[in-house]
Amino acid sequence: MSDDKSPNNSEREGGSSDKPGFFGNAFNSGRDRAREAEKTAAEIGEAIPGAGEGVWEEDEESVSGDVSAYVRSLEAGRDPWHPRQTAHGALDVMQGFLGPHLSNFQATADRQRKVNEDPKSTSGMASSTVKSSTEEEDFREAAKIRDEDQPQMSEEMQRKLNRAQYQTEGALLVASGMVGHAVGVALDPAREKAYVVTDEANLYSISLTSHVKRKFVTTGSLGSPGGVALDGKGNAYVTDNRGNRLVRVDLANGNTEEVATGVQAYGVKLNESGKTAYVTGLDGKLFAVDVEKKDAKKLIVDKLGPSTSGAALDGNGKAYTGNWNHVGDLWEVDLLADPPTKRSVATLSRQSGDIALDGAGTAYVSDHWGDVLYKVDLATGAQHVAVKATGSFSALGVALDSSNGVLYVSTWEGQLWRFSLRVLQSPELIEITTGV
Incomplete structure (x- = not known):
């Protein structure tokens, strides 16, 4: 006999079995x-x-x-x-x-x-699920893009692309918000960095590609900087005009060291070997400082005018100086003459803070009073405004990146600007809006 309650014989509604199983x-x-x-x-x-x-029906009389x-x-x-x-x-x-x-x-x-x-x-x-899961993990692992599989670009190609971009930008604000007036700028094109000093003893490193700005921490105060230069060996040289000295900063650890004293230092440039710093004094003097020796300085020329500021080197034995707080002469100093001599290239119609040379006979000069960057023809003395601004553009430090064909200008307002040298060399006037 069969048992009506047997799960094998009974059927539930819908034809399904009563066997519950696990769930x-x-x-x-x-x-x-x-x-x-x-x-x-x-x-x-x-x-x-x-x-x-x-x-x-519409004719119905009641609901x-x-x-x-x-x-x-x-x-x-x-x-x-x-x-x-x-x-x-x-x-x-x-x-x-x-x-x-x-x-x-x-x-x-x-x-x-x-x-x-x-x-x-x-x-x-369950087996199918496990298999599917394992196959998916295998697929994910195989599909991963590893670092060695990433598209690679050589450093040389990256530099070429950067150069093409820089030359076509015309004008670009690279960094802003620096504390103090950005009085000096120096470039490290190989590492694509700029170093900017402000008159409130701050040194900044700025990436020329990402525009990231970092405040540099030093072991000693930089005093009241006026300019900065790099020796290509991991050191920055900063002038302290109130402290009457030239200071070396080790960029690896921030250690500072006095290189020369007794100089009302404002502008500074290093020669190609990085062994000699040419320093202008606010008292109208130009010194050569042997940076490998302690306090080894030599007076080159004097009577360059009050507030002598920027210095520029042409790589052929000549230096150029300006006067950042007065209208005066743009001086050319022959460093190879014995004794060194000076001559007036042009009687300037504007202030001259810092100077950069393009190697083609033109000097680019900052005028923080007139809010412009102008250019001077070294052969004729002709002067033309190259950059003017809507807003404040009190140009101070000037540095040329000849390998990429661009000029960098630091300003009283704590900004760093980049300008295409190709555009600067054309008759066109660059007009910018600074936002300050």
Whole structure:
């Protein structure tokens, strides 16, 4: 005889087995609850006016027929853009979305229960899942782009691209917000950095590519800087005009050391070997300082005028100086003559803070009083404004990056600007807006 309660012989509604398996009760319960919810939704829809499917005849005199049909007839005459006052719209959504959704839930619950009751199916599903997971991890590992797979660009190609970009930009604000007046700038093109000093004893390093600005920490105070130069050996030389000295800064650790004293130092440039610093004094003197020896300085020339400031070297034995607080002469000093001599290249019509030479016979001179950068023809003395600004542009430090064909200018307002030498050499006037 068979037992009516045997799980092998009895069938539940819907033709499914009573065998619960590991999660059979959970699946059966979920299916049954979904079915009950669907049934309840249908009953609610039938009981609430406006949810029925009847048709209302306009000549009926009373609401004795299908109430839902009557409500729908009222709604049909309303402006479709006006919000409805009855609930049947929401019920339509419930029946149109939730009903099928609950039916799908029942079917899914049945399928999951059957899979659970079949050990082979369950085992296969788990095995398939593990296999799929392992294959996915293998695929992800194989698809990874490693550093050695990344597209590579040589340093030389990167420099060429930077040069092309710099030369076509015309004018660009590289950095701002430096504390104090940015009185001097020096360049390290090989490392694509600029070093800027301010008159509040701050030294900044600035990336010429990312424009990231970092305040340099030194072990000793820089006093009241006027200029900065690099020797190409990891050292910066900073003038301290109030302290009457030249200071060396080790860029690796920030250590400072006095190189020369007794000089009202303002402007500074180093020769190509990095062994001799040419320093201008605010008292109208030009000194040569042997930076490899302690306090080894030599007076080159004097009587260059009050507030002698910027110094520039042409690489052929000549130096040029200006006067940052007075209108005076642009001086050329022959360093190879014995004794050294000076001559006036031009009687300037403007102030002259710092000077850079383009190697093609033109000097670029900053005028922080007139808010311009101007150029002087060294052969004729002719002077023309090259850059002027809307806003303040009190140009102070000037440095040329000849390898990339650009000129950098630091300003009283604590900014660093970059200008295309190609544009500067043209007759065009560069006009900028500084934002200050």
